[in-house]
Amino acid sequence: MIEHLTLGEFVVALSMGLAALCAFLWGAATGAFRGVESIKHQVLRAEGLTTEEPKTGHERQDA
Numbered sequence: 001m002i003e004h005l006t007l008g009e010f011v012v013a014l015s016m017g018l019a020a021l022c023a024f025l026w027g028a029a030t031g032a033f034r035g036v037e038s039i040k041h042q043v044l045r046a047e048g049l050t051t052e053e054p055k056t057g058h059e060r061q062d063a
Contacts, residue, residue, distance in 0.1 A: 027033060044050040 041050070
């Protein structure tokens, strides 16, 4: 009985790890991790918390 519970926990943990890896690879492949500074400044400008432009030259380019 204990062996089946341990196997089930292992399968669930392996599935969750695989899901996290797939989510990371999908995000990296679609460019979700690029241009985070410019997005941060867009949110701050929309909220009215800042009026300054981003100081980095990295702009997000939507394809």
